[in-house]
Amino acid sequence: xxxxxxxxxxxxxxxxxxxxxxxxxxxxxxxxxxxxxxxxxxxxxxxxxxxxxxxxxxxxxxxxxxxxxxxxxxxxxxxxxxxxxxxxxxxxxxxxxxxxxxxxxxxxxxxxxxxxxxxx
Amino acid sequence: xxxxxxxxxxxxxxxxxxxxxxxxxxxxxxxxxxxxxxxxxxxxxxxxxxxxxxxxxxxxxxxxxxxxxxxxxxxxxxxxxxxxxxxxxxxxxxxxxxxxxxxxxxxxxxxxxxxxxxxxxxxxxxxxxxxxxxxxxxxxxxxxxxxxxxxxxxxxxxxxxxxxxxxxxxxxxxxxxxxxxxxxxxxxxxxxxxxxxxxxxxxxxxxxxxxxxxxxxxxxxxxxxxxxxxxxxxxxxxxxxxxxxxxxxxxxxxxxxxxxxxxxxxxxxxxxxxxxxxxxxxxxxxxxxxxxxxxxxxxxxxxxxxxxxxxxxxxxxxxxxxxxxxxxxxxxxxxxxxxxxxxxxxxxxxxxxxxxxxxxxxxxxxxxxxxxxxxxxxxxxxxxxxxxxxxx
Numbered sequence: 001x002x003x004x005x006x007x008x009x010x011x012x013x014x015x016x017x018x019x020x021x022x023x024x025x026x027x028x029x030x031x032x033x034x035x036x037x038x039x040x041x042x043x044x045x046x047x048x049x050x051x052x053x054x055x056x057x058x059x060x061x062x063x064x065x066x067x068x069x070x071x072x073x074x075x076x077x078x079x080x081x082x083x084x085x086x087x088x089x090x091x092x093x094x095x096x097x098x099x100x101x102x103x104x105x106x107x108x109x110x111x112x113x114x115x116x117x118x119x120x
Numbered sequence: 121x122x123x124x125x126x127x128x129x130x131x132x133x134x135x136x137x138x139x140x141x142x143x144x145x146x147x148x149x150x151x152x153x154x155x156x157x158x159x160x161x162x163x164x165x166x167x168x169x170x171x172x173x174x175x176x177x178x179x180x181x182x183x184x185x186x187x188x189x190x191x192x193x194x195x196x197x198x199x200x201x202x203x204x205x206x207x208x209x210x211x212x213x214x215x216x217x218x219x220x221x222x223x224x225x226x227x228x229x230x231x232x233x234x235x236x237x238x239x240x241x242x243x244x245x246x247x248x249x250x251x252x253x254x255x256x257x258x259x260x261x262x263x264x265x266x267x268x269x270x271x272x273x274x275x276x277x278x279x280x281x282x283x284x285x286x287x288x289x290x291x292x293x294x295x296x297x298x299x300x301x302x303x304x305x306x307x308x309x310x311x312x313x314x315x316x317x318x319x320x321x322x323x324x325x326x327x328x329x330x331x332x333x334x335x336x337x338x339x340x341x342x343x344x345x346x347x348x349x350x351x352x353x354x355x356x357x358x359x360x361x362x363x364x365x366x367x368x369x370x371x372x373x374x375x376x377x378x379x380x381x382x383x384x385x386x387x388x389x390x391x392x393x394x395x396x397x398x399x400x401x402x403x404x405x406x407x408x409x410x411x412x413x414x415x416x417x418x419x420x421x422x423x424x425x426x427x428x429x430x431x432x433x434x435x436x437x438x439x440x441x442x443x444x445x446x447x448x449x450x451x452x453x454x455x456x457x458x459x460x461x462x463x464x465x466x467x468x469x470x471x472x473x474x475x476x477x478x479x480x481x482x483x484x485x486x487x488x489x490x491x492x493x494x495x496x497x498x499x500x501x502x503x504x505x506x507x508x509x510x511x512x
Contacts, residue, residue, distance in 0.1 A: 041177070041193070070193055074177040077231040078199035084300070085176040115176040 028107030029053055032060060035114045042068040057088055058101035060111050075113065076101075085116045122473040124511040125187070126488070127168075128480055129156035129468075132504035134170050136188050137478070137486070144488050144499040149188040155299070158468055161512030162240045165261060168512070169194075171235035171248075173299045179235045179250075183262070196264050198248055198256050204230040204267060205281040206252055207290040208304060227285060230254065233300040237468065239310035241317035245335075249307030251298045253277070255322060257336060268336045276327065276341065276358055291358035295325040308467055311367045311375065321365060321375065321390055328360035329377070329390060345393035349381045363407045364467035367416075374416020374445075378409040378467070380427055385446045387416065396446025402433045403440050403449045408470035408479070417445040420472060420493055422465035422479055432461040439470070439479065439493050455496030456487060468508035480506030 032050040039046035045068055052063035058080070065072035075086055082088065082098040089095070089112040095103040105111060126137035133151040137144060155173040162169060168184040170191065181194040205227050214222035234251040241247070246258040248265065255268040273279060279286035294303030309323035318335035321342060328343040347354040348361070361380035368374040373389040382397035382404050397404040402423045412418035421440045425433045436458040438451045463481035470479040477493045480486040486499035486506060 037176070070197075073180075073197055073199070074174075077178060079202075079229060079231055081231075083176065083178055 027053060027055055028105060028109070030060065030105045030107070030109040030111050032064065033110060033112045037115055038071070038074065038113070041074065042071055044068060045071075054105055056101065056105060057090070057095055057097075057103045057111070060088075060105060061101060087114050087116050088112070089114070122476050122511065124473050125161075126471075126473075126476075126478055127159045127161075127188070127508075127510050127512060128486060128503065128506055129159040129170065129508035129510075130480075130484075130504040130506050131155050134159050134188065134191075135503065137488070137499055137509075139488075144497055146486060146500045146503060150184065150191040151182065156507065157235060158237055158508045158510070159512075160238050160240075160510050162246065162262075163512075164240060164242075164244050167262075169238050169246075169262075171238060173234060179232050179299070181235065181248075181262075194262055196258075196262060198232055198235060198250060198265050200230040200232060200254060201267055203282045204254070204272065206230055206272075206292075206304070207278045207281070207286070207288070208252075208302075209293070225288070225290070227281060228252075228302075228304075233298045233302055233304060234306065236297070236306055236308045237310055239312055241312045241320075242314055243317040245317060247310045247312070247320070249310055249322065251295065251306035252302070252304030253292055253307060253324060253327075255307055255310070255336075270337055271322070271330070271332075271339050274330070274339055276330075292324060292327040293359065297325070309362065309365045311365055313367070313372045314369050315372055321367065323362040323365045323377070325363065326359065326361045328358055329362055329365060331390060342390040343393075344391065345386075345395070346377075346379065346384055347381060347395060364409055366409055366411045368411045368413065370412075370414040371416035374411070376409045376411050376419045378406050378421060380405070383409070383421060383446065385419075387445065394446075396442075398446075398449050401440065401449045401451060402438070405430075406465070407467040408465055410470050410472045410477070412472065413474075415443075418443050419446070420470060420477055421449075422470050424464060430464055432463050435459050435461050437461045437463055437481075439477065439489075439496075441493050452489070452493040452496075454494065455489075455498070466507055468510065469506050471510050473511035476511070478509050478511075480509045482506065 054060045128135040133148050134156050135146040136149045158171040170182040172180045182191045183194045184191045208228045237249040239247045248256040255271050256265040258265045276291045278290045292305040295306040306325050311321040313319035319333045321331050323329050330339045331342045332339050346360050363378045365377045375386045377384040384393040385396045386393045406423045410420050425431050437456040438453040440449045442449050463483050477489045482505040484503040487496045489496045
């Protein structure tokens, strides 16, 4: 699957989604809690119970991208790496693989996506 | 007066500057709380473009089609393609060195670190300058952006790193302006010849000025006559630190450059540059320059106190104007603070349009002159740090 430009019927020059974000590896339903800061840019997600199907964190990001086009590039850079000042937790545990987002999720997990506290 | 609007890009949003009831006012119109590096209007489509630097969420292109009333992310964002790499320099701890540290070059994967400047060709092309030194172009009105590979793969950067490791040496060095903290080159100036939109001058911190005459297929250095006080070889082809360049739209062979090492001027299309610093009147160091749209010998600068200090000279703020190609300069101080001022004016934060000149500082002060700099009115003293002031 390609990462298409939001609100656009064409690929618009976007590169293909990095392989690890492209796997069709959907199964478990997980609940995603997003920092409210993201609602300023993706108001369609505010007040929603966000549930996605995925087996790993990359799948969560890909599912979010399908629901809110553009959000993937807010969370990750164009190499698919988690941005330095963004954190993702599975339950109360911070993910380990920020490069490929390969940490597994299972049905019923709660995934929290937060901005790191990186300033005074 | 001018029929163009005036915009300020700041650390905390985009402002529209308007005059009503004989007073200039700045109104926050978008991107509240978000860093905005640059704002400009595409004259071909009337669309406004803002170059954002979110603290956490990366660099984004934002657009407005209703004169700034509403903004949205452009559907196509600037992304470095897979395989885009560049040579960087890193200092590392080295106990074997008598200095305890050593330098090494490393090949880095490129990701977008900053959107710095946008420019529009009369042919409809949109060009965007970024850190780490990629120039992006759109030939479909902004529906897609592509890295200009001839410049990215230029021999001065070590050649084609998409296919192999290139020559292993780069002549492009870093700028501290990166939002990611990474020391990497940055493109901050894109000057398009209105007579021929295939002729473009680009300026890079830190490398120099480079030109294409075929719409970006080939590039060659344009640094003749520029000198570097800080370099053992002041006339080296590369390593220059232009802070900004701007050409005269009505006389495009007249090009001005505020450089780390002084003020330079070319009246032959950047075939060669002439140093026109005048330290006795404070004209030497600074970041911005703006050029009259009709007379290429007229330019304004916002001088600062030396590269070591980077603040207003002797606590007094002034704009310097020349009308004779830099032979003589006039300090324009009326209406500006003349003591206890510490303002720095960034490279994109001084602009002119007909008789109106405007500038803003990193201390949040914004001034407008309606008589070509002879006298100044305050727009505001409490704005966020100002990155760019542009008419459009």
